Amino acid sequence: MLTSTAAPMQAANSVLRHSEEACVTVTDDFLANNARYASTFHGPLPMPPGKHxxxxxxxxxxxxxxxxxxxxxxxxxxxxxxxxxxxxxxxxxxxxxxxxxxxxxxxxxxxxxxxxxxxxxxxxxxxxxxxxxxxxxxxxxxxxxxxxxxxxxxxxxxxxxxxxxxxxxxxxxxxxxxxxxxxxxx
Structure with a gap:
C-alpha cells in the first residue's frame, strides 16, 4: 500500500524515467541496433561490390x-x-x-x-x-x-x-x- 509520501515519489520516478526516455533519440536507437548488428557481422567484405x-x-x-x-x-x-x-x-x-x-x-x-x-x-x-x-x-x-x-x-x-x-x-x-x-x- 502506498503512503502519502510514497505516491509522489513514485510519480516523480515515473516522470524522471519518462524524461530520460524522451532524451533517447532515434540515433541512440540506431546505435543500439548497430551493437546487435556488429555482434554477428561477417566482415571484412571486399571493397569492390560482388555483383559489379x-x-x-x-x-x-x-x-x-x-x-x-x-x-x-x-x-x-x-x-x-x-x-x-x-x-x-x-x-x-x-x-x-x-x-x-x-x-x-x-x-x-x-x-x-x-x-x-x-x-x-x-x-x-x-x-x-x-x-x-x-x-x-x-x-x-x-x-x-x-x-x-x-x-x-x-x-x-x-x-x-x-x-x-x-x-x-x-x-x-x-x-x-x-x-x-x-x-x-x-
Missing part, C-alpha cells in the same frame, strides 16, 4: 533498394539522393565506382508518388531564399514526370566522358503501391 553493379536511387524511405533487388551486403554500390537524379556528384560516384572498383552495370531507380513531383526548382529556391536570405547555388532537380526523368538521367550517363560502361545503364520506376519495378526505355 552500381544502383542510383531516390532517397525515399519507402524504397528499400536491398530488398527490392534481392541484394546482400557487399554486392552493389548504392548511391542515393533526392529523386535518384543523375547529378554531377552522382557522375563522380559512378566514375569512382567503375574506374577504381570495377562496377560494370548501372541501374537507376526512381519511384511513383515521388516528392520531386510536388514542387518546381524556382519555387523551392525562392522559398529558401525568403527564409535564409541566400539563394541555393545548386539545382533541386525537381521533375514533372518520373519516367521522363529516368530517361534524362540515362542520357546524362551516356553523355558523360567519365562513366565508362555506358551501354550497361538501365532505368526503372519502382511502384510504391506494389513493390514492382517497371523498366523505362530511352
Amino acid at each position: 553493379v552500381a544502383v542510383v536511387a531516390c532517397m525515399d524511405a519507402r524504397l528499400d533498394v536491398y530488398r527490392a533487388l534481392g541484394l546482400n551486403e557487399g554486392e552493389a554500390h548504392v548511391i542515393r539522393n533526392a529523386g535518384g537524379v543523375v547529378t554531377d556528384d552522382v557522375i563522380r560516384s559512378l566514375a569512382i565506382s567503375q574506374r577504381l572498383l570495377g562496377t560494370r552495370e548501372i541501374i537507376l531507380i526512381h519511384h511513383t508518388d515521388c516528392g520531386m513531383l510536388t514542387f518546381t526548382d524556382d519555387d523551392f529556391k525562392r522559398a529558401i531564399q525568403a527564409e535564409t536570405g541566400v539563394k541555393p547555388p545548386w539545382a533541386p532537380e525537381s521533375f514533372p514526370d518520373v519516367a521522363e526523368d529516368v530517361r534524362q538521367s540515362l542520357r546524362r550517363i551516356e553523355a558523360s566522358p567519365f562513366v565508362t560502361k555506358h551501354g550497361s545503364a538501365r532505368g526503372f520506376v519502382f511502384d510504391v503501391a506494389t513493390g514492382k519495378l517497371e523498366e523505362v526505355k530511352v
Whole structure:
C-alpha cells in the first residue's frame, strides 16, 4: 500500500524515467541496433561490390533498394539522393565506382508518388531564399514526370566522358503501391 509520501515519489520516478526516455533519440536507437548488428557481422567484405553493379536511387524511405533487388551486403554500390537524379556528384560516384572498383552495370531507380513531383526548382529556391536570405547555388532537380526523368538521367550517363560502361545503364520506376519495378526505355 502506498503512503502519502510514497505516491509522489513514485510519480516523480515515473516522470524522471519518462524524461530520460524522451532524451533517447532515434540515433541512440540506431546505435543500439548497430551493437546487435556488429555482434554477428561477417566482415571484412571486399571493397569492390560482388555483383559489379552500381544502383542510383531516390532517397525515399519507402524504397528499400536491398530488398527490392534481392541484394546482400557487399554486392552493389548504392548511391542515393533526392529523386535518384543523375547529378554531377552522382557522375563522380559512378566514375569512382567503375574506374577504381570495377562496377560494370548501372541501374537507376526512381519511384511513383515521388516528392520531386510536388514542387518546381524556382519555387523551392525562392522559398529558401525568403527564409535564409541566400539563394541555393545548386539545382533541386525537381521533375514533372518520373519516367521522363529516368530517361534524362540515362542520357546524362551516356553523355558523360567519365562513366565508362555506358551501354550497361538501365532505368526503372519502382511502384510504391506494389513493390514492382517497371523498366523505362530511352
